Amino acid sequence: MTKTLEITEHTTLGELVTFFPAITPRLNALQIDYCCQGDRSLHTVIQDTGLDTGFLSEIQQAYQHYLSQERTEVPVSELSDQQLIDLILSVHHVPERILWNELDALVNKILLVHFNHDPVRLLELHRCFSLLKMELEQHFAKEEKILFPALRIATKSEADLNKIKNLIAELENEHEAAGQLIKQIIELTEHFTPPDYACATVKVVYAKLHELVDDLFLHIAKENSVLFKRYSS
Known part of the structure; x- marks a missing residue:
């Protein structure tokens, strides 16, 4: 049940x-x-x-x-480590990479096209997004190349568990850093409300940023509150 x-x-x-x-x-x-x-x-x-x-x-x-309501999905709390890792990779890592790669060119484009409309805001938005993208790329690499393979090991030694706990502590700090950048992006976009001068590209950027941020919130929650918490004791 x-x-x-x-x-x-x-x-x-x-x-x-x-x-x-x-x-x-x-x-x-x-x-x-x-x-x-x-x-x-x-x-x-x-x-x-x-x-x-x-x-x-x-x-x-x-x-x-x-x-x-009739539902078919299993709560993430009931998934095994392997199942939850596979879910995170397919539902979050893959689409988030697609989004931030699409946004990389678009954020730079609106910076150049609309620079004179609001240079301070657009420069800061470009900076925050670029930092977030870099943080996420490195963070995902650590999860995919170090943490997730370690969690997939069926029988873990005490040394394995200590390594996992130390890495999780580092990754949780990175979640916090990413969270601060996300909050800055939310403020800079006025909660993803396009400005008066917004062309179609600006509206697309704001919509995709909103989509990325919402997915990151749920993604981080699954890791911090479910997967990582299993190794916090």
Whole structure:
């Protein structure tokens, strides 16, 4: 039987999105960070954001509706390490690489074409995106070439486990750094709202940045709150 979650004010964001991934668009709209700050409880989130206490009831009702729908996917918390790694690679690593490679040329294009409209903002957006792309490329390489192969080993020695834990600590710090760049991109784009001078290319850039950021949030949450947490003790 598939495990379900009892959502209370003590439920963490990481637990929430693990069992209820369909809630992520709502959290994104409210600008609630559930990836790098996935250990926060709903009580803390409500206090920090000034949300009405009815937000908890809203989530509980939405989750019950979600559970009532016919679904075929297995919650990520019930996947083995191997299954979860395969999911992360296919659902997140592959499409995110495609997105940031498409954006690489487009972000540079709007910098040159629209430079005179808003040079400070466009230069900073170009800088933040370029740094994020570099961080992600290196981060993915460490996961794919070091961490994931180590996690796939069936019988792990104490030395293997120590190596894994040390690498996870490093990768979690990188998640935090990427999260800061993402927040800067959100602010620079005014939550992905195209400016008045936006041409079709600018609108495409903002839409693709939005798509990339939303996917990264869910991607990081799966790693921090599920896969990595299995090796935190």
